[in-house]
Amino acid sequence: MSEITELSDYDAVVAGSAIHDQEWLAEATSFMSRFASALRALPVWLFSVGMPAALPKRLQGWAMMEEDQMATKMSAFVTPRGHRLFSGVVRKEHLSSSGRVRFRLMGGRYGDFRDWQEIDTWASALAEELHRALGQPTAP
Numbered sequence: 001m002s003e004i005t006e007l008s009d010y011d012a013v014v015a016g017s018a019i020h021d022q023e024w025l026a027e028a029t030s031f032m033s034r035f036a037s038a039l040r041a042l043p044v045w046l047f048s049v050g051m052p053a054a055l056p057k058r059l060q061g062w063a064m065m066e067e068d069q070m071a072t073k074m075s076a077f078v079t080p081r082g083h084r085l086f087s088g089v090v091r092k093e094h095l096s097s098s099g100r101v102r103f104r105l106m107g108g109r110y111g112d113f114r115d116w117q118e119i120d121t122w123a124s125a126l127a128e129e130l131h132r133a134l135g136q137p138t139a140p
Contacts, residue, residue: 001031007038012130016047018088019066024048024073032077039078043133045126046074046083053087053113059106081129084122087113 007013017028024032032039048070052063067085074080089112095103 001027004031004035007035007042010042011134012043012045013039014045014047014126016049019048019050019070019085022066022069024070032074036077043130044078044080046071046078046080047122048083048085049088050085051087051090051108051113052085053115054090054103054108054111056107082126086119086122087115089114 001015015028015031017024023029048066050063050066052060052066055063064085067083070085071080071083074083090103090108090110092100092110
């Protein structure tokens with residue numbers, strides 16, 4: 001994101017970030033802030049990558065609330081057409097030592113929790129919506 005200097009060549013933006021400590025990464029937040037006025041003139045979709053699937057079932061609903069929290073935080077910069085929270089990869093080295101203790105006490109599991117079918121379905125729906133918005137034919 002840091003190498004982008006302007007958005008005038010883009011018809012739309014799909015932007016996302018991992019969530020660490022209930023925040024987008026600094027580089028992603030900086031991008032949103034730097035291009036806020038340009039983003040307001042474009043169709044924008046957002047996604048976040050968190051750890052809902054790494055948590056026990058009883059806590060997954062709580063973790064899914066990050067979807068609305070991230071959308072609300074990003075609304076300071078843009079009004080997205082949509083926001084989606086996906087589960088990602090959780091490795092021991094991703095967390096601080098105190099974070100590892102809390103994660104294990106909550107019953108968290110390390111691993112790759114990406115659901116590629118869910119991601120592909122979202123991306124396909126987004127592409128169809130974008131084609132319609134730009135008045136272009138959709139793929140068969």
